[in-house]
Amino acid sequence: MRPANLRVVDLSFTKEEESFREEVRSWLDDNLPAEWRHRGVGGYREDDDEDLQRRWQRMLHEAGWLKLGWPKEAGGRGATPVMQAIYQEEMARAGAPMILGRLGVTLLAPTLLGHGTQWQQDEYIDRILSGDLVFCQGFSEPDAGSDLAGLRTRAERKDGKWVLNGQKTWSSGAHYADKSFLLARTSTDGEAHKGIGFFLVDMHQPGVEVRRIRQMTGGGEFSEIF
Numbered sequence: 001m002r003p004a005n006l007r008v009v010d011l012s013f014t015k016e017e018e019s020f021r022e023e024v025r026s027w028l029d030d031n032l033p034a035e036w037r038h039r040g041v042g043g044y045r046e047d048d049d050e051d052l053q054r055r056w057q058r059m060l061h062e063a064g065w066l067k068l069g070w071p072k073e074a075g076g077r078g079a080t081p082v083m084q085a086i087y088q089e090e091m092a093r094a095g096a097p098m099i100l101g102r103l104g105v106t107l108l109a110p111t112l113l114g115h116g117t118q119w120q121q122d123e124y125i126d127r128i129l130s131g132d133l134v135f136c137q138g139f140s141e142p143d144a145g146s147d148l149a150g151l152r153t154r155a156e157r158k159d160g161k162w163v164l165n166g167q168k169t170w171s172s173g174a175h176y177a178d179k180s181f182l183l184a185r186t187s188t189d190g191e192a193h194k195g196i197g198f199f200l201v202d203m204h205q206p207g208v209e210v211r212r213i214r215q216m217t218g219g220g221e222f223s224e225i226f
């Protein structure tokens with residue numbers, strides 16, 4: 001017999017959640033071409049499918065899916081974490097491709113929404129979601145992985161501009177990215193976790209070099225950035 005002080009947790013989906021699952025499934029049935037599903041061993045490789053992933057991202061954006069968990073005031077649907085998990089489950093079940101600018105969509109755009117200036121939001125958010133502007137993430141370094149406070153890339157103010165020097169690694173999709181959201185040390189005084197700046201860096205400007213890392217699996221999604 002169950003002790004009286006133990007409560008039963010109901011893990012079943014609500015009617016609303018089940019109907020949301022149907023909505024996602026039927027949208028995928030109507031919009032995801034059969035030849036885009038379950039492509040190749042190990043799924044999609046950015047090196048092979050940039051164009052397809054860009055087109056898929058645009059379709060998801062136009063249908064509003066990329067703002068699923070965003071607040072309604074920001075044009076989102078305010079979906080609960082359970083709904084977002086259902087969405088991901090259905091994407092996986094259908095064998096849908098990844099989107100090309102996933103780091104910008106999942107990490108940078110919500111950060112700009114929460115912390116960016118109005119100018120940054122107007123300038124970047126829509127273009128990130130539509131796939132017109134693809135960002136990579138420049139956080140990890142050879143000696144700064146889990147402990148990011150160990151990062152050594154320096155950002156110095158010179159003649160009213162920031163000058164960055166250093167090396168990043170494991171940057172997914174850097175070889176096709178237009179820009180990077182990147183962490184660099186602006187000060188070495190005080191605690192290691194302070195004095196770190198968050199920069200949006202143009203990947204096509206002189207002085208930026210991207211070197212692909214070829215993995216033993218044959219894949220090449222990562223790069224070093226100098």
Ligand SMILES: Cc1cc2nc3c(=O)[nH]c(=O)nc-3n(C[C@H](O)[C@H](O)[C@H](O)COP(=O)(O)OP(=O)(O)OC[C@H]3O[C@@H](n4cnc5c(N)ncnc54)[C@H](O)[C@@H]3O)c2cc1C
Binds near residue numbers: 103136139140
């Ligand atoms: C698929 C994938 C995509 C990635 N894409 C990007 C990207 O786009 N941009 C980017 O910047 N980075 C990216 N990374 C890098 C990722 O963020 C780093 O791998 C991560 O920060 C860990 O760093 P590391 O590999 O140097 O491991 P380390 O930090 O060296 O860790 C190695 C091991 O030591 C353990 N460890 C580390 N420090 C401690 C500690 N203080 N105490 C106890 N245990 C510890 C860790 O848990 C781990 O098991 C990606 C990684 C993967 C796998």
